[in-house]
Amino acid sequence: MKSKAAGLPLSYRLAVTSxxxxxxxxxxxxxxxxxxxxxxxxxxxxxxxxxxGMMSSFLFYLxxxxxxxxxxxxxxxxxxxxLPSLALxxxxxxxxxxxxx
Amino acid sequence: MKEGFRQAMAWLHTxxxxxxxxxxxxxxxxxxxxxxxxxITRWSQPEVPVRALDLPLALSKAQDYLQxxxxxxxxxxxEPPNERTPGITVGWxxxxxxxxxxxxxxxxxxxxEIVTRxxxxxxxxxxxxxxxxxxxxxGRWLATFAALMMLVGLVTGIITHKKIFKEFFTFRPGKGxxxxxxxxxxxxxxxxxxxLMISYSSLVIFMYMVxxxxxxxxxxxxxxYFNEVFGGRDSVKASGEKVALQPLPELYRQVLAQAxxxxxxxxxxxxxGDRNAQVLFIPDxxxxxxxxxxxxxxxxxxDGSLAWSARPxxxxxxxxxxxxxxxxxxxxxxxxxxxxxxxxxxxxAVIGTGLVMWLGKRxxxxxxxxxxxxxxRLVEVLNIASMSGLILGVxxxxxxxxxxxxxxxxxxxxxxxxxxxxxxxxxxxxxLRPGRRxxxxxxxxxxxxxxxxxxxxxxxxxxxxxxxxxAGDWAMAGFDLTALGCGLLFAWTASKxxxxxxxxxxxxxxxxxxxxxxxxxxxxx
Numbered sequence: 001m002k003s004k005a006a007g008l009p010l011s012y013r014l015a016v017t018s019x020x021x022x023x024x025x026x027x028x029x030x031x032x033x034x035x036x037x038x039x040x041x042x043x044x045x046x047x048x049x050x051x052x053g054m055m056s057s058f059l060f061y062l063x064x065x066x067x068x069x070x071x072x073x074x075x076x077x078x079x080x081x082x083l084p085s086l087a088l089x090x091x092x093x094x095x096x097x098x099x100x101x
Numbered sequence: 102m103k104e105g106f107r108q109a110m111a112w113l114h115t116x117x118x119x120x121x122x123x124x125x126x127x128x129x130x131x132x133x134x135x136x137x138x139x140x141i142t143r144w145s146q147p148e149v150p151v152r153a154l155d156l157p158l159a160l161s162k163a164q165d166y167l168q169x170x171x172x173x174x175x176x177x178x179x180e181p182p183n184e185r186t187p188g189i190t191v192g193w194x195x196x197x198x199x200x201x202x203x204x205x206x207x208x209x210x211x212x213x214e215i216v217t218r219x220x221x222x223x224x225x226x227x228x229x230x231x232x233x234x235x236x237x238x239x240g241r242w243l244a245t246f247a248a249l250m251m252l253v254g255l256v257t258g259i260i261t262h263k264k265i266f267k268e269f270f271t272f273r274p275g276k277g278x279x280x281x282x283x284x285x286x287x288x289x290x291x292x293x294x295x296x297l298m299i300s301y302s303s304l305v306i307f308m309y310m311v312x313x314x315x316x317x318x319x320x321x322x323x324x325x326y327f328n329e330v331f332g333g334r335d336s337v338k339a340s341g342e343k344v345a346l347q348p349l350p351e352l353y354r355q356v357l358a359q360a361x362x363x364x365x366x367x368x369x370x371x372x373x374g375d376r377n378a379q380v381l382f383i384p385d386x387x388x389x390x391x392x393x394x395x396x397x398x399x400x401x402x403x404d405g406s407l408a409w410s411a412r413p414x415x416x417x418x419x420x421x422x423x424x425x426x427x428x429x430x431x432x433x434x435x436x437x438x439x440x441x442x443x444x445x446x447x448x449x450a451v452i453g454t455g456l457v458m459w460l461g462k463r464x465x466x467x468x469x470x471x472x473x474x475x476x477x478r479l480v481e482v483l484n485i486a487s488m489s490g491l492i493l494g495v496x497x498x499x500x501x502x503x504x505x506x507x508x509x510x511x512x513x514x515x516x517x518x519x520x521x522x523x524x525x526x527x528x529x530x531x532x533l534r535p536g537r538r539x540x541x542x543x544x545x546x547x548x549x550x551x552x553x554x555x556x557x558x559x560x561x562x563x564x565x566x567x568x569x570x571x572a573g574d575w576a577m578a579g580f581d582l583t584a585l586g587c588g589l590l591f592a593w594t595a596s597k598x599x600x601x602x603x604x605x606x607x608x609x610x611x612x613x614x615x616x617x618x619x620x621x622x623x624x625x626x
Binding site for chain 1: 106252253256309315316326329421424
């Protein structure tokens, strides 16, 4: 498909761009949200949970990259990354708010 | 991307590899060199004499020197000599150095200041490896993101290369594209654990910088996290009451009493000569893989009592310290260090062969017409400049180190300028010359400039191989021999490139056994 790159339709190019952004930006948000979740819920000391959270987050970034390019459409790429990110953000926000309150 | 999982992953592998390949090649090459950072610095400063190792003597000489020259400085640091670094480096806040900081190199035996040529030595390549000579923090961010893309490239490569064990023993030399693919796969798989470890550990090393969200959710600021994990280093206030600093060799003996294997690589003296003085000894951590940041012994400088020692370890700290240590290889002895070096070269080669294949495969389609589209030419030029050009740039750095006058103003920066100037010149050369010729000519020049480094060293310093081998100065001799070996390798590749390309034999009609061949074409793209 790359050898015919010059003849690819615009819609295809936009879809590829969209997937790249989903992987790059969406993937980062997902990774950060997983990191925060682990850092708040792991039954370890605060410093340890934060370290494990940061270390694990990159694996989810990696997973998001693979998902963004493996799934059938660019829409699914975004949905598959943003929905879990939003869910995690809600849990994290609630946890953060409750710990501060 | 609609053809299926493996094809999608091959697509991602191809394009992530192309876009980040040039940068990753430079990161891997300079990182591989950094496993011999002290040896490169040693070669770059031939004025520093090699002495028999005597740490208590070196510490007392360093203390004398600092007492005479920087008694009023708020803090000192001392890097004592070791097997890989012959001189003592001392430094202090204040004085005439850059950014209000002065550094001097001392003779490990006499304690006298040595006038060395100004150079960044091995530290230049080490810093370039993760900062790319870009302003903070952009270089670190870019290098860390490149590491993530390397990880993406590795994982997608594994998915793409399904017959990973069966084809591991397959190498078909002299067959053009097929040989490149076999080589790419074999080197990639052979050192796969290293490649995965080195890419992932880069992310762990800078995780606090690139993934701060978990820290900020639990701490008020990043400093709070650092204080809790590594132990705070509160600045020591001066009391104003003068009390002579305890002799450093005495404090060192106390360290050895607690940890006989400890090798001290760094001493930090706060408020020397004050009643509140503190002396921190930091060990190199060679006795284990996991690096424990914040480890060390801190003494009250006035009475020599132990003020603080290493914090208890945690599991998570050991895991992240383990990745840190695996990446830096500070635990590795000479043999393991060479293994690291060759694995690093393997990583560099995987990236290089991948870039060559991307282009070769697409050039085949335009071979008949004799012209190639602009984008292929662009990739060709960038391939040449990023690989053989970088190799020339590194040689340029070392030539500048030997040829620039020792007294030149801003000399260390001129060496760096030489590195970039040669690299840029090779880019211009690659634009002007046809692809294969450009490769051949640059590699031939690289062969010459690398193989001649031992000779240049012998002529300019009188510490050539005849002297260094006889004296058992293996840092100096090892550098020269490695340069010579690189020169021979480049000569071999240059001779391949300068000869007319061998046309790959037309494939004979396939027997029935070769039926699954077409799928391999897809995965190889």
